[in-house]
Amino acid sequence: METLPYVRAKDRRRPDGPLDLSGITGTWRNTNPNTSGLVKVILSHYEDGLAVQAFGACEPEPCEWGEADEVVACAAGPASRQPMGFTAQYHFGFMKTRLEANLSRGLLIIAGFHTFLDDSGRSDYFTREFFRFQQPTPTE
Amino acid sequence: METVHYTKADDQVDPGDLPDADVFIDPAVLAGTWINTNRHTEGIVKVVIALENGVPTVQAFGACEPEPCDWGVVQAKMFAENASSRTAKTLSAVYDFGFMETSLQAFGKLGVLVVAIFTRFKDGSGRAPYFDREFFYEAHTAASDAS
Numbered sequence: 141m142e143t144l145p146y147v148r149a150k151d152r153r154r155p156d157g158p159l160d161l162s163g164i165t166g167t168w169r170n171t172n173p174n175t176s177g178l179v180k181v182i183l184s185h186y187e188d189g190l191a192v193q194a195f196g197a198c199e200p201e202p203c204e205w206g207e208a209d210e211v212v213a214c215a216a217g218p219a220s221r222q223p224m225g226f227t228a229q230y231h232f233g234f235m236k237t238r239l240e241a242n243l244s245r246g247l248l249i250i251a252g253f254h255t256f257l258d259d260s261g262r263s264d265y266f267t268r269e270f271f272r273f274q275q276p277t278p279t280e
Numbered sequence: 281m282e283t284v285h286y287t288k289a290d291d292q293v294d295p296g297d298l299p300d301a302d303v304f305i306d307p308a309v310l311a312g313t314w315i316n317t318n319r320h321t322e323g324i325v326k327v328v329i330a331l332e333n334g335v336p337t338v339q340a341f342g343a344c345e346p347e348p349c350d351w352g353v354v355q356a357k358m359f360a361e362n363a364s365s366r367t368a369k370t371l372s373a374v375y376d377f378g379f380m381e382t383s384l385q386a387f388g389k390l391g392v393l394v395v396a397i398f399t400r401f402k403d404g405s406g407r408a409p410y411f412d413r414e415f416f417y418e419a420h421t422a423a424s425d426a427s
Contacts, residue, residue: 144405145379147349148342150322151399154407176289196288203287212400215408224411227383227398234285240385240398242411251385251396253359253372254291260284261298266359266370266387267290 153219161185161213164223168248168271177267178250180274181241183226189213192228194239205230208239234258247272290363297364309368310386311336314393314416323414327386327395329356329371338373338384351375379403392417 146152162185169180179202182193190213195202208228216224225242238253252267286292314327325348328339336356341348356373360366370387380403385396393416400409 144407145377145403146342147344147351147377147380148323149344150412151380151407154405159408178288196286197290198286198288205287212398212409214398214400214411217410217412218399218401218407220408220410225398227400230287232285232287235287235291237287240383240396242396242413251370253357253370253385254363255357256363258285260293262291262293262363263360263365264357265290265362265365 151218153217155215155219155221157221159213159215159223160221161190161223164213164226164243164248165190167274169274171247171270171272175269177252177269178271181248181250181271190226192226192239194228194230214242234260293364310371310388310393313419315419317392317415317417321414323397323412324395327384327393327416329386336371338371338386340375340384351377379405 144152144154165183165185167180167182170178176197179195179197184191190211192208192211194205194208196205208230210229212227213223214225214227216222228239230237235254235256239250241248241250248271250269250271254267255264256262284292308331311329311331314329316325322343324340325343326341330337336358337353338356339353340351342351354373354375356371358368359370359372361369370385373384375382380399380401382397382399386393395414395416397412397414401407
């Protein structure tokens with residue numbers, strides 16, 4: 141029997157099928173209508189996995205961030221098929237942002253790690269925002 | 281006039297509100313030895329957050345038998361409350377074990393260290409990338425409870 145490498149007990153298991161993304165795909169809107177951070181996030185299921193599109197609070201319209209890079213859909217455990225969240229990266233040139241999201245009690249909690257790469261003097265900062273599910277995306 | 285780039289309103293900081301460049305984000309608020317509140321965890325048993333030559337570090341210990349697995353010491357990165365602040369809000373660290381990569385995000389809340397953990401496997405074992413969240417109390421509080 142194959143031995144799985146691990147550094148903590150819970151990693152000694154594997155799932156019996158792929159991750160089922162239907163429970164997480166759709167439009168998630170910030171519960172704070174006056175946010176100065178992320179307005180909404182659209183999660184889509186493609187053949188290669190999960191796609192993430194984020195929209196930042198800008199005027200007069202939200203700033204469309206486009207599709208994120210290096211998206212990893214996460215399960216509830218190493219042996220689980222239930223989606224639990226994702227990680228994603230954005231590279232804007234002057235700044236990079238890593239998003240780490242998890243589901244909790246019907247909300248999608250998105251943590252943002254924002255690192256400035258310019259000489260603007262701004263601090264690298266952390267955000268944590270809450271999103272509610274709005275509508276499912278059409279099946280392609 | 282210099283243009284300040286932004287992707288959301290949070291990124292916009294008036295020049296007069298920029299933080300003092302000589303002041304660094306202080307991780308001391310999170311420094312210490314933190315013990316998992318779940319004595320039977322199969323995840324992370326303990327986390328030690330320290331400062332080494334001004335650089336924040338993390339040392340995590342996974343639940344293994346007969347002793348916890350020492351994950352070693354890695355450098356961490358501190359993030360502030362916002363773009364104009366030097367107040368530490370959260371700490372981020374990444375472990376790369378070769379077969380697996382784990383990122384830790386830690387912040388303090390009401391005396392508890394909350395650690396969000398994202399793990400992905402790189403060994404083709406079929407294990408799913410997954411999210412976990414665990415809670416830790418500071419070790420010195422356990423000692424004072426016993427006195």
